[in-house]
Amino acid sequence: xDKEMGGAEPAQFFEVFFGLRDGLSNERESLKRYLxxxxxxFVDGSEAEQRLQKENPLIYEYYDLKVPENEGDLAFGTSITxxxxxxxxxxxxxxxxxxILDTAEVYYxxxxxxxxxxxxxxxxxxxxxxxxxxxxxxxxxxxxxxxxVGDEPLVTFFxxxxxxxxxxxxxxxxxxxxxxxxxxxxxxxxxxxxxx
Amino acid sequence: xDKEMGGAEPAQFFEVFFGLRDGLSNERESLKRYLxxxxxxFVDGSEAEQRLQKENPLIYEYYDLKVPENEGDLAFGTSITxxxxxxxxxxxxxxxxxxILDTAEVYYxxxxxxxxxxxxxxxxxxxxxxxxxxxxxxxxxxxxxxxxVGDEPLVTFFxxxxxxxxxxxxxxxxxxxxxxxxxxxxxxxxxxxxxx
Numbered sequence: 001x002d003k004e005m006g007g008a009e010p011a012q013f014f015e016v017f018f019g020l021r022d023g024l025s026n027e028r029e030s031l032k033r034y035l036x037x038x039x040x041x042f043v044d045g046s047e048a049e050q051r052l053q054k055e056n057p058l059i060y061e062y063y064d065l066k067v068p069e070n071e072g073d074l075a076f077g078t079s080i081t082x083x084x085x086x087x088x089x090x091x092x093x094x095x096x097x098x099x100i101l102d103t104a105e106v107y108y109x110x111x112x113x114x115x116x117x118x119x120x121x122x123x124x125x126x127x128x129x130x131x132x133x134x135x136x137x138x139x140x141x142x143x144x145x146x147x148x149v150g151d152e153p154l155v156t157f158f159x160x161x162x163x164x165x166x167x168x169x170x171x172x173x174x175x176x177x178x179x180x181x182x183x184x185x186x187x188x189x190x191x192x193x194x195x196x
Numbered sequence: 197x198d199k200e201m202g203g204a205e206p207a208q209f210f211e212v213f214f215g216l217r218d219g220l221s222n223e224r225e226s227l228k229r230y231l232x233x234x235x236x237x238f239v240d241g242s243e244a245e246q247r248l249q250k251e252n253p254l255i256y257e258y259y260d261l262k263v264p265e266n267e268g269d270l271a272f273g274t275s276i277t278x279x280x281x282x283x284x285x286x287x288x289x290x291x292x293x294x295x296i297l298d299t300a301e302v303y304y305x306x307x308x309x310x311x312x313x314x315x316x317x318x319x320x321x322x323x324x325x326x327x328x329x330x331x332x333x334x335x336x337x338x339x340x341x342x343x344x345v346g347d348e349p350l351v352t353f354f355x356x357x358x359x360x361x362x363x364x365x366x367x368x369x370x371x372x373x374x375x376x377x378x379x380x381x382x383x384x385x386x387x388x389x390x391x392x
Contacts, residue, residue, distance in 0.1 A: 013314075013322050014333035020306065071267070072298040072336045074355065102268040106355055110216065110306070118209075126209045135353075137210035140268045159270065159302055159355040 095145025099165030291341025
């Protein structure tokens with residue numbers, strides 16, 4: 001092309017590349033969550049502690065591209081949740097509400113197999129499968145968490161209103177209503193025994 | 197899973213599958229734009245007419261999943277622009293502004309090679325390359341059009357605020373400032389000779 005392609009300028013012209021297979025960008029730094037960062041999210045705290053004696057696995061990573069937080073802008077990126085379990089519980093993200101609760105989010109799965117667990121402040125919940133090619137719509141008001149039940153990375157492309165914000169504290173305080181555990185070699189949704 | 201996964205309910209729980217290779221859904225009907233529907237977008241009207249004497253190729257197709265038009269919801273889907281040319285001009289989409297001009301859009305390319313051409317009402321413009329794995333951010337206030345300069349379908353996943361709306365009329369009235377033509381076997385950006 002005979003025209004200069006300028007540098008990235010968030011919320012103005014702006015582009016980024018993600019590997020379609022691994023979901024990773026070689027231009028941006030991901031945010032990495034190791035077991036030591038998120039051990040409290042797993043039901044079996046002693047299993048998490050025992051694992052940490054031996055190793056500190058990377059549970060998930062994702063991108064925050066710092067799009068200005070305007071209602072007319074969009075935040076997006078990839079999220080990669082790695083395969084594995086703590087006891088019988090699959091690796092997963094912390095999960096969060098949006099601070100502007102009335103904003104939705106879209107997850108487009110480009111690799112792997114897992115679920116999006118969702119719940120709203122009225123304690124309604126749902127759980128939808130992610131497989132490559134599948135888009136799951138997270139409705140307004142629903143907290144959401146990705147859970148990898150497969151044996152390869154669960155890679156999703158996400159998009160939400162750039163001003164939506166993240167409320168991690170509410171979920172940290174009481175946990176999700178439901179968790180997914182392996183039973184007889186298959187994922188099963190059960191009540192969260194640690195729910196407060 | 198031991199839980200019923202209910203039917204699609206837009207802007208509530210809602211999921212859809214797109215083939216990662218062809219970008220097509222087998223659950224939803226795409227909107228198809230044949231040459232006869234969009235012949236006016238090409239610079240060389242007589243080439244378009246001559247082609248229509250022989251055949252009426254599918255130029256592009258995309259999905260409108262009818263997400264309710266709320267500012268907290270998100271419209272998304274795939275867009276597939278097919279390879280081909282009318283004279284020296286590559287197959288492309290009509291292109292549009294958002295009715296709520298101050299809303300951005302995200303394009304994630306999962307196959308093919310092309311460009312997003314963008315311009316705002318102040319006649320600023322830019323053009324960014326789409327290749328698989330690349331995300332192009334269309335800033336607020338910028339009309340946008342996809343152009344396929346490769347020899348396979350250009351498949352993108354798009355997302356924007358569900359209430360943004362489409363203004364096709366402004367572009368229909370004066371065209372884009374710049375067009376992309378093949379020159380010496382390569383794409384080249386030139387002034388639109390038909391610009392009004």
